[in-house]
Amino acid sequence: MKIAASIFSAFIAGTITASAFVAPSSNAPVAFTRNSQEVAMRGKTGLSEKMSDELDIPCDEECAMTCYPNLPESVHPGVLSGQAMVDLLEHAKENGYAIPAVNCVSSSGINACLEAARKNDAPIIIQFSSGGSQFYAGKDLDNSNYSAAIAGAISGAFHVRTLAEQYGVPVILHTDHCAKKLLPWIDGLLSASERYYEKHGEPLFSSHMIDLSEEPIEENIEICKDYLERMAKIGILLEMELGITGGEEDGVDNTDVPLEDLYSKPEEIYQVYEELSKVSPMFTVAAAFGNVHGVYSPGNVKLEPEILNKAQDYISEKLGDEAPEDKKPVMFVFHGGSGSDLSDIRKALGYGVIKMNIDTDTQWSYWEGIKNFESKFHDYLQAQIGNPDGPDKPNKKYYDPRECMRAAEVNTVARLEQCFADLKCQGILGLGEKKAADNVFGPALGGLPI
Numbered sequence: 001m002k003i004a005a006s007i008f009s010a011f012i013a014g015t016i017t018a019s020a021f022v023a024p025s026s027n028a029p030v031a032f033t034r035n036s037q038e039v040a041m042r043g044k045t046g047l048s049e050k051m052s053d054e055l056d057i058p059c060d061e062e063c064a065m066t067c068y069p070n071l072p073e074s075v076h077p078g079v080l081s082g083q084a085m086v087d088l089l090e091h092a093k094e095n096g097y098a099i100p101a102v103n104c105v106s107s108s109g110i111n112a113c114l115e116a117a118r119k120n121d122a123p124i125i126i127q128f129s130s131g132g133s134q135f136y137a138g139k140d141l142d143n144s145n146y147s148a149a150i151a152g153a154i155s156g157a158f159h160v161r162t163l164a165e166q167y168g169v170p171v172i173l174h175t176d177h178c179a180k181k182l183l184p185w186i187d188g189l190l191s192a193s194e195r196y197y198e199k200h201g202e203p204l205f206s207s208h209m210i211d212l213s214e215e216p217i218e219e220n221i222e223i224c225k226d227y228l229e230r231m232a233k234i235g236i237l238l239e240m241e242l243g244i245t246g247g248e249e250d251g252v253d254n255t256d257v258p259l260e261d262l263y264s265k266p267e268e269i270y271q272v273y274e275e276l277s278k279v280s281p282m283f284t285v286a287a288a289f290g291n292v293h294g295v296y297s298p299g300n301v302k303l304e305p306e307i308l309n310k311a312q313d314y315i316s317e318k319l320g321d322e323a324p325e326d327k328k329p330v331m332f333v334f335h336g337g338s339g340s341d342l343s344d345i346r347k348a349l350g351y352g353v354i355k356m357n358i359d360t361d362t363q364w365s366y367w368e369g370i371k372n373f374e375s376k377f378h379d380y381l382q383a384q385i386g387n388p389d390g391p392d393k394p395n396k397k398y399y400d401p402r403e404c405m406r407a408a409e410v411n412t413v414a415r416l417e418q419c420f421a422d423l424k425c426q427g428i429l430g431l432g433e434k435k436a437a438d439n440v441f442g443p444a445l446g447g448l449p450i
């Protein structure tokens with residue numbers, strides 16, 4: 001909690017009104033209350049009202065909560081930023097779990113994430129890549145100057161902001177890899193967050209990743225420092241990449257990089273930690289420890305989570321008395337987790353990993369849901385009319401896009417449940433099991449047995 005409460009407030013106090021973020025006086029679990037009349041933490045801290053209040057959207061009990069039984073008081077349903085986000089990440093580090101960070105390209109994918117988070121009684125990180133953001137806007141839209149990628153990510157952000165509260169889960173809203181040539185995309189999103197902050201007292205996005213790992217380390221650090229300064233002013237966290245994640249994702253091909261670049265050195269991680277800490281403590285590091293994007297048959301690259309442990313020890317030693325009690329000064333992010341051994345994932349959690357990215361595995365689960373749906377109802381999906389029950393029978397209820405998309409969502413929620421379990425990220429909120437949904441439109445309007 002050292003970093004979370006004290007340093008963060010001090011940094012913020014110097015740059016914006018001190019009342020904008022106030023650290024909670026205690027992070028002990030608070031008594032759970034469902035009294036929606038209670039003053040919301042966000043009200044106390046000067047942050048904006050809930051989205052549901054602002055838009056006057058009906059809100060059920062979980063949406064109306066102001067905090068959770070098991071989490072610091074600042075953590076609330078909906079999108080987190082600033083102190084509330086830092087408190088949640090510190091809670092993850094202290095308690096040895098990591099939050100799944102899932103790449104989404106559609107509202108359907110986002111809803112599957114929110115559903116999975118509530119089912120697992122846990123927080124979630126929803127993230128958009130640059131390509132995913134453009135896709136969210138529609139592939140026919142012109143993307144000169146990354147205009148479609150900017151608009152798409154903002155559109156996705158508002159979708160998440162509107163629905164996260166309804167699901168009753170805390171969400172960190174993040175963007176994934178941003179290489180040097182993509183910086184105008186992040187510039188556009190930061191401008192949007194700054195405008196949002198003026199109106200609401202919080203940024204639109206919680207955090208952004210800037211990946212300058214292909215540039216010399218000095219340039220990487222300098223540019224990250226500039227961005228961190230701009231971001232920390234409005235409570236946005238920076239994820240920076242050091243070393244290279246191998247493999248291929250979203251059009252970035254790192255399958256041929258030298259082997260040594262796939263492993264970060266403790267000295268380099270310290271260099272980053274020391275320089276970025278001068279600006280703000282609101283950063284995480286995606287260090288390379290042999291991680292690879294995508295799923296490949298076993299090859300030469302070996303995962304070495306001990307690299308993270310060595311870095312924590314090295315930096316703690318350098319910090320001396322300034323080192324935090326847990327001797328884990330750095331919050332690490334795990335890229336390329338798909339296909340990793342559970343034992344390696346668990347080791348990484350113990351070494352200060354608080355976020356693991358998930359993309360390849362949920363790409364597969366979404367597709368597999370559609371594949372299985374098609375296999376199951378194949379004979380009902382070949383024409384608008386006519387199936388094994390008769391030549392005049394209509395097939396509308398089978399080819400309604402809601403059916404195959406829902407099958408994809410259900411399969412993805414199941415896959416995510418395994419991710420939450422692997423990352424020890426279950427039962428974190430303390431809400432218990434979710435009661436069955438009260439679907440007023442009922443199964444009569446759509447809803448085949450999937």
Ligand SMILES: [Zn+2]
Pocket residue numbers: 177245293335336357
């Ligand atoms: Zn990555």
